[in-house]
Amino acid sequence: MSSQRSSVGSHNRKIRYRALLEDLSTLEEANDEQQVERTAGAVKEVQSLLAEGGVEERVKHPGEGYLDSRVLRATSDLALRCSEAVSGNVNTYDKHELATHIRENPEFWELVFPREVPVVSSLFGTFAPTPPEQRARKPRKRVEKQQTAALKAPKTVDKLEQTEEGSEMVSRVYRFISKACRNGPLSYFRLVLDPDSFARTVENIYYVSFLVRDGMVAIDVDEERGLPFIKPVPSSQREERNAAGENQFIVSIDMARWKELVTAFKIHSPMMVLKRD
């Protein structure tokens, strides 16, 4: 409670200090007598402010001490100026009188100082002060710049919108498989083998391998027949299968094996007929 009171008191005192400072800074305009009186008044008030606060409070609020010193400084400055003015006042100089005289007799005050070096000017003067001849600036040689070749830079791809050529084919194969497998799993070899072209067979195997890797289709070996069968994997099961790590299978095929398989499966026409680019 008491500390609160003290801070309120300090605040009030600071306001009074500031008012004093403000007052002192405008004192310049007042005449000398007023200046002396008001400066004295300010010093008295500061003293009373200081007494009011007491030592303990001053320790608590150093800002007060700062303001106090500023007021003191301002008053001492003013006192100095007042005393200067007083010694000046003793003399009988009247600046208004002098100013009027100068205004009325300007020639009288056009003095040459006794120890001033007279300005030296040459009898024949300098060269006529004509400005130097303006020389036309040499026009700058224009250098025809060669058109810079278009900068070669890799295309910046913002989004991988363009699907790769291969992936387009893969999705076609997937669509075909899912259509063909509506009535159950299909024999893998029946699907991929193309009796007319070994190359297309290899291609089919290639596409299917992607689907298997991505978990879109599954190839399981049928227990009864001992042959691999293919079936699409519904999206709900894909996660599971992926988690199990079952997304690899290895197929090796060569020309001889292809022929063998084609005759063994008695394939006369390719099952997968795709639009190929």
Next chain:
Amino acid sequence: MSQKRQSKNNESLNNTDLKSAVKECVRYLFCREGSKIPIKRAEILKHLQSVCETPSNQVNNVIIEANNVLKAVYGYKLIQVDAKSGVQYIVVLNEECNSLHSTVTDPQQRRLLVAALTHIYMSGGPVKEDDMWKFLAEAGLLEENDYAGRKLLINTMTRQMYLQYTKVGDGELARNVFEWGQRAIEEVPKMYLLKKMADAFDKSPGHWCEQYKEATEDT
């Protein structure tokens, strides 16, 4: 033997070198003086080094010698001024002299300078800037708000060392004041101004006793 002669030769060579350096220095000071802007020792040094290849340890001797020449031939006197930026010189007359009015100096500017110097002297101390502007306006020399004209006092005349323009106090109480500069102290005997005052107001110089005391102390 031959060595001795050689060194003697060198000495005499040095002497002719120094003589021409003195001449060059006189010429330089003579030409530079007209602007009334103090001449820096460093500038003299640079000039002599580039023109006469004067060794820097000789420059002081050259300047002293040049001062003698200026005194003997032209009646000039070099005054050394120690500034923050190094030693500078101003050139004044060795003796008081009733010179003719110069055709080169602008009479308006001269009146402004005389009025300012007289006002400072007669006020008996540094004159506050505002007081100076009021006085000059009253004397019909400078319009109340002629800031370009004020610059003449604050910059040009201060640079020429006729006036000194300094800030006193700080914070809200800071003021700029005018005082006499070094050149004014050298060129203008206070008694001269006081006699002009006496002429103007038909009084004896002793009428302004404070100023009279100062003027007599001055001489």
